[in-house]
Amino acid sequence: MNDFMQDKIWQILYEKAKSVINERKISPLMEVGSVGAAILTDKGNIYTGICIDTACGMGMCAERNAIANMLTNGENKIIKVAAVMPDGSSGTPCGVCREFMMQLGEGSEDIEILLSLEPLKTIRLKEQLPDWWGKNHE
Template sequence: MIDQTWKEMYKAAKEVQNSCKISNHMEAGGIAATVLSASNRIYVGVCVDTACTLGICAERNALFNMITNGEKEIKRVLTIMPNDKNGAQCGACREFMFQLMEKNYRNIEIMMDYEHGKVVTLGELTPNWWL
């Protein structure tokens, strides 16, 4: 369901999504993500892609932004791909969210398809965490 908070998260992600070449070995901004914290604050991040795998996904970038600002609980995650579609986070981002919220990761809402209002929980997306 697309409520006002999802709309604000989508808008915030679109505002920072701006694919650009930084150097011959680095690009950024093709994917943007927003995270809604437990305090209802929206944090943004963009992907940073490098030739040597030292880059970072937009989701973890947004989560680092949240943690930098003193928060540690996630309610929602929204990602916008370069084709303006949404989707599930990669395994590394899911694992980061698991470890961040070990006792309550299952309830994190993930926007899978903004256009159709499809939302799943991280628990539905990844039901069996290795720990």
């Protein structure tokens, strides 16, 4: 990643996450695309995902959808995560997404999460999931 991208990475992730938002009802029981997420990997690639809301709790948050996209493409190490809500604000990961990211393994505790673009505020996953239960499962 060059210096320009390093300086602008949160803006880039925010815009990528926002760009996949496309809220639509695709059946009486399924609505998708109200939230968008973008993740930056250690290889400098960005993967996106949208939320999938269903009946019976089968849906998936945008963050986990982006992670599935990353895994599908052969990567597994996240550096940064941004999610954008329907109103344009930054979304912080739910408990399931925090746990999902933590289970990706070594270095996951240092994943940086966007809380606010302006002013820029971020938080590390370990701060959102202190005293994580899985530490002894190396």
